[in-house]
Amino acid sequence: MIQKIFIVMCCLLLVQISFGQIKINTNIGTTTMNTNSAFLDASSSPSWNNITNTNLAKGLVFPRVDLTTMANMAQAGTTGPTNNPNRFDGMLVYNTATGTSGIGLVAVKPGFYYYSNKSVTLNGGTWLAVVSKDAVVATSVVTKTASYVIVDSDSTVLCNATGGGFTVSLPDAAINSGKTFIISKTDTSDNALTFSPSLKFAEGVLVSVLNYTKTLKVQSDGTSWVVVN
Incomplete structure (x- = not known):
């Protein structure tokens, strides 16, 4: 009986490992990233895409959010926010609205923002703008x-x-x-x-x-x- 349980657990572990790897598309032969520093490489693969039209070059579209109406961080269950209220730190979005954010009550306008939370509650943080080094400087x-x-x-x-x-x-x-x-x-x-x-x-x-x-x-x-x- 113990031997059967051990075999079943091994099988489940192998399934979990097989689904736990993330594939990348830098080339056709790449399979997993278990030996790489990056968690995910979303580079476009010339060998797959065979890009001859520059208008078809691949880009990454970030989630678009209206931060003026987003008033709460969605969290399934009841223990997550209590155990880890800072779990959304670093979440990056593209804000589409102009006004005051629902979380943090800060002035926002269209552009990239990330969530920073130093509080002990899930919604106690604020949105900070991602500012380009080439942004206009008032001089x-x-x-x-x-x-x-x-x-x-x-x-x-x-x-x-x-x-x-x-x-x-x-x-x-x-x-x-x-x-x-x-x-x-x-x-x-x-x-x-x-x-x-x-x-x-x-x-x-x-x-x-x-x-x-x-x-x-x-x-x-x-x-x-x-x-x-």
């Missing part, structure tokens, strides 16, 4: 004498209203959380520089007009543009 200093809409690449906006007042429009604070700009009224006239939306100077204090020489550093808190200097 430019621009001088404006007429109404202007600030763009991502702007760092400092010098406003000369000698010829008449005008409006400086800031981007949506909700999708630019943490972003900073320096706005300076450089002329000495009392011509009004108008801000759209209004700037938050303190709790309950919003200012939309500046009519004297002053430099302001503003930062988005995810809801408003706050004066931080």
Whole structure:
């Protein structure tokens, strides 16, 4: 009886091992990855695909998710989240929406995000953007004498209203959380520089007009543009 049980267990183990290996397609002869450092190599195989049309080159499409409506991490069973609340750390998705994430309540816009959870609950983490090294860096200093809409690449906006007042429009604070700009009224006239939306100077204090020489550093808190200097 014991011998029969041993044989059955060996057979089950062999089946598990055979299904536990992951095949790759770098060449026709490759079978398993048990001796490789990579868990999975999804490289396109020229010998299989015989690509003559460059439009048929293979790419990897990541899961597309609306992070503004995803409010919970799905987890089957009841013990998983308790035993390992950080099991989704590093999960990578492509977000399709603009707004506030359902988990973590952070400002998101279309692009790649990964989940980072340092809490003791499954949904206590946050989504962090995957930023390219080639992403736009705000370094430019621009001088404006007429109404202007600030763009991502702007760092400092010098406003000369000698010829008449005008409006400086800031981007949506909700999708630019943490972003900073320096706005300076450089002329000495009392011509009004108008801000759209209004700037938050303190709790309950919003200012939309500046009519004297002053430099302001503003930062988005995810809801408003706050004066931080």
